[in-house]
Amino acid sequence: MSNLLKNTKTTKKGKQESSLRWWVTLLMSLGLALGTWNPTGHHFIHFISQQDILSGFTPFAIIFMLGVWVLAIKSIFQSIGWGGTFFILIVIGAFLWGLNSYGVIQFDNLTHMGWVGTLSVALIIWIGLNASIIWKTLTGVYATDSVESSED
DSSP, rough: OOHHHHOOOTTTOOOEETTTTHHHHHHHHHHHHHHOOOTTSSSSHHHHHTSSSTSSTTHHHHHHHHHHHHHHHHHHHHHHHHHHHHHHHHHEEEEEEHHHHHHHHHTTTTHHHHHHHHHHHHHHHHHHHHHHHHHHHHHOOSSSOOOOOOOO
8 A cells, every 4th residue: 555655657757757746736636625515514614604704813714715726726727627627527427427317416406516515626636736747748748838839
């Protein structure tokens, strides 16, 4: 199990890359999605709705959570854009349709749908955080810049 977490590869440039980053970003994505809202009621939205917004560390917590969400959304749209996000939603929807067909989840059960929605958001965040790594693994290129050519 420890090899799964510490698996390292050497890049063409001699840099060591660890698979630990996949697990860290997965935990960050789950933490953000589940921490913001989940069907159990133990989440950030419930926390701030049960007290005075301007008391104690609540303003700091709100600003911190908004900042983390801004970073996550920026990362998602910078790496996969609207088209990638829409494609991931379609894939998740097709997977959920299959789970519903086999009776694993029920679309009319609000608790099931709450968990599905929260975990789907976590998956989208995780893919957005790792899209460049996934792309590099598949193609060998981190990113390409579009260059405008002017024909004179």
